[in-house]
Amino acid sequence: MSDEKSSTELTSGHPEKFTDPGMPEHRQRRADVEPAASKRAERQVAALFGISVIGTIGSMVAYFAIRPDGTTAGTRLSNLTLGLGIAFALLGIGLAAVHWAKAIMSDHEVVEERHEQRSPDDVREAAVQKLDDGIADSGIARRGVLKGAALSALALFPLTIAVPLVSSVGGDWNVSKFRHTRWEKGMRLATDPTGRPIRAADVTMGNVFHVIPDVSEEERESHEWITEKAKAVVLLVRMDPRDLKEAPDREGWSYDGIVAYSKICTHVGCPVALYEQQTHHLLCPCHQSTFDVADGAKVVFGPAHRPLPQLPIEIDDEGYLVAQSDFHEPVGPSYWERLK
């Protein structure tokens, strides 16, 4: 209680706030007072510039002396020596300049006044007056039709560029191509990337095959192939038929425990490439969506929502695995009209 009393008494006579003590006292550097230190700083700066010159010469020597031979090691050596030369050349200049500024140049701080950003009132008035004069000169205020016509012309003009651009920028704009892949009835399943057709007998228990449609080598070297392949890649797994849970509407889509699923993740389209034999789980390495191959490739973890589309398969007369048809739904990530 007595504390409070004394503090109120003391309030009188004290300013509300502390006052700015002003700039702290300037402290001299050693180089300012000792001529020897000043000379030393000068020598250091000169030495740093000297290092830069040596760096430049070094990089030139490296350039001419070390010819990359096409091997990774040779390229690395050339990279290292050339790079170190350049680094020394640059760091020498940089450190010399900074050291010069810090040790030799005057370190007396200067004070500059600031002015408010806002223009003074008379300037503002003059500015408004000029705009008013301009508007009056143009006559725009009195001519509504003119205003409308000018705005319409300006607003419409970009169409002349936008329409031709938009019409071509999306290719043929035929987005229904998402629905179809290269798979069709009777097309053999082939290994990726060699393109060798796969016999059912080649697929041993727990084995995984990365599969592409069996198309001609010519097609595989064409420009369109990468886009087709991006939809058509399939993962083939054989498991114990007793482990396999098959939905009633998908019976007959597998062959003797061999199932084929689209390799394109239903999340955002990465290839689902990692198969774990024990759990029959397929993992997408991009965002870790996990699918259970034994149970219709349903999602068991991660950001994907839908199971991987299944490719119905059977064998042909020669024992090769073939597709019964294309996928029954679009592969890859979801999109708005996917079910249309």
Added chain:
Amino acid sequence: MSTTTPAQRAANGTADYLDQRTGLGKAVKEFARKTFPDHWSFLLGEIALYSFVVLIISGFFLTMFFVPSMALITHHGPPATMDGVLMSEAFSSTLHTSFEVRGGLLMRQIHHWAALLFMAAIVTHMMRVFFTGAFRKPRELNWLVGTLLMILGLGAGFTGYSLPDDVLSGNGLRITDGVIKSIPIIGSYMSYFVFGGEFPGEDIIPRLFTLHILVVPGLILALVGVHLLMVVLHKHTQYPGGGRTDKNVVGFPLFPVYVAKAGGFFFVVFGVIALMGATMAINNVWNYGPFDPSPVSAGAQPDWYMLFLEGSLRLMPGQPEFEFWGFTLSLNVLIPAVVIPGILFTFLFVYPFLEAAVTKDKREHHVLDRPRNVPVRTGLGVAFLTAFIILALAGSNDLIATHFSMSLNQITWAFRILIFVGPWFAFWITKRICLGLQRKDRELVLHGHETGRIVRFANGEYIEVHRPLDEQERWLRVNYDAHRPLEVAPATDSRGVRRKGYASERRLSRLSSFFYEDRVEPVTPAELAAAHSHGSHDELETDTTSEPQQIDSGRAH
């Protein structure tokens, strides 16, 4: 002027020639000795600027050899593993640049490291600006320009990363395609718009190339110009201290100090990046091979500034994908890839205006805040960074799993919880630390520094001698505004009629309370005098009496 050397005469002649034609003298008079304050944290923006220059120099070198084409060719030449392989011209020319152009690999590595440093410098520069309140009036618009520059930087990084057309960058584009397709109604058409047809098609590399070397850097260059022009107009902010006010700027003159320091610093930044390019391998695309839609490797991370998006995608559970009237709405992609970054960027864009509104502060500010003196702002900033870091870590969950032999699913679940709890906790603890530091400031101002010198009085009493603060240090610790929450006028006016706009005022006042309800006021001269008036025992003050009276600790946080 008695004797002039030929060099001086030539300089005088050139200056006279230019001045007669451009009036250069006025600009030199105005700017040559312009004052800039000195602080290491002001270098962060400079690092960003200089990395950008390095990007342009190394990027120019790379464009001389890169072929932005997806045409299929058979590669001939090193490395041996890629000889005879069918690939795009883009990938082939990247290999050619790396193995056959001398200094080509160095320039590629310098370019990539400079890009990583560019974004790191931008982000840390933004942190400096945020935590010191440098975005306050009159610099709000420059904060917006800076935020746009950060987003353009992300765009530059993304478009450049995809150019070599290797497996990793191709999968990055594949993810982009998946995200674009998730956009309601127009998703498929947007995908066609970007790729010129189906993914990947043959157009995306040339399109990204044009964006990467013309459109994005052009915009960056223009906005950097605006950014720096505004720095000149506003004059640089300064840290608080004796003699530094909102009406002046204390520092060193541009010429010669900053010409040497800043010019030299460019060479230091370039030199460090060159050192990185020389000694640290980055993006060895020949190990990955050309893009093929089938293979992908685990542990593939995007560049660090994109990790938060990757993590956001990884954390999202798959359930919220809905089908109605035959249409599909993929909220499991849309929320993490569009909504979350949208929220983060919106926060950055609106924050300066939000803070100005709840503070009702129309003054110009040129002296920076110490972060502790604005606890809620500092807390929000740390919460934002925490969210960013948690998302980035979630984008590396597979690496965490393999390095620490932990379950991937458990790590993902931990991050799913952390992304909600972490930022909140970070906010709470940061705000508390700030308030604690402010109390410590008060304690120091009132009672001085502990000296460790124990004195025994004649009556046997022991005290520790405290050394009072010198006036410079005291000024640093008392010179701040502790804003108070906005008070809202009654709902009805004097005649009992409901006032218009009462509801919005009350909302603003609530928000203002959130910001300024807990605060520690600076010590006043009267309080200091009162503390000293206790006589020789004042140095003995313990925590109980030094508890600042002005804290309203109403709400428990």
